[in-house]
Every structure is written in C-alpha cells, then in structure tokens.
Amino acid sequence: MSYTKQECFSEQTTEQLAAHYTEILRLLGEDPNREGLIKTPVRVAKAMQFLTQGYNTDPVAILNSAKFKEEYKQIVLVKDIEIYSMCEHHMLPFYGKAHVAYIPNGYITGLSKIPRVVDAFAQRLQVQERLTVQIRDCIQNTLNPLGVAVVIEAAHMCMQIRGVQKQNSVTTTSAFTGAFMKDIKTREEFMRLIGVSLH
Secondary structure, eight states: OOOOOOOOOOHHHHHHHHHHHHHHHHTTTTTTHHHTTTTTHHHHHHHHHHHHHGGGHHHHHHHHTTTEEEEOOOEEEEEEEEEEEEEETTTTTEEEEHHHHHOOOOEEETTTHHHHHHHHHHEEEEEEHHHHHHHHHHHHHOOOOEEEEEEEEEEHHHHHHSSTTTTTTTTTEEEEHHHHHHHHHHHHHHHEEEEEEOO
C-alpha cells in the first residue's frame, strides 16, 4: 500500500477551489477575466493542493516501509532538512530547516524516510510548535527508539511581510524524548552536531 498520493489531485476539487479563488479576485477588486488572471484561479488551486498534500500522506507508513532490525545504539542524525509549510493563522508560508535525530532501540529506518516524514507533516496547514512535536511523536511511536530529538529553525512570512514586519527574525522550536530529555550530555551532543543553541 502506498504511503502517499503525491501530485494526484482531484479535478473536481481543483475546479471547486478555482471557483472560490475567482470570487476572491473579484472581492479584492480585480477582474478575473483580464488576460493575466484568466488561469490564475486554477494555478492557485493546484498550488494549494500541492502545498497541502501532506493530508494524503501517512507518515507512519513511510517509516514502516523501510524498517530494519539493527543493533546500532548511537545517535542517527539527519540535519538541515529543508521545510516549507503554511501558517494556519494567515495561510502564508514559513520555511527553514529541520534537524531530526534518534537513538535506535533494535530498529532503524531508511535515512530518506526521515525527510519524507518531515514533509508529510509540513505539507499541511501548520504552526511550527505542533509540527515539531508531530515529527517527534511519529518517530517515537513508530520506531520506539531510546530517544528522539527535533529542532526546527524557520522564518515566517506572516511576520516578515505583514504585522511586525521583522524580516530577519528566526523562530526555533525543539522537542525531545527519552535519552535526549533525560541525559544532558546526549542532548548537548545533539545540539553540538547541529550547531544550534537553545540558550
């Protein structure tokens, strides 16, 4: 069974979304029939479906699709994973990097599966805090490792181009389980490896 329906969008849903975006253009004072905007509602509809395709992706199935027995018990880290998500409060993008580590407890997963899990949760309407916890919990509950650590650094366009308009601000969130929470040396090793300070 496939864990994703990536880029497989319903034409009916696209048409329904496009109809709403046509009306939005009118409400903004634009003419949806002018040359430059004729295809805009369909383009935006398809873009939104792409940006939220995580709703059609099963992150647990992603991890289980490449789950292997292995006795390795040191930190496995995938860092600098690019993330692009949509703030659910203003439906504007936030983007940055995720750093994800776990300490296996009898099982490992394919390295490419970690970024796929990040995408599965990021490609939804999100807040950074929840995104961080969802990634952590998915890995913890599926692989049952000795610990999981997730740090996300992101810039939010809802802060950069509206509101306080602080273009250089970056938000850092973190979530830990097991050894990363209980053992300060293990947590410090992780933070040193990713080059991020939470202080």
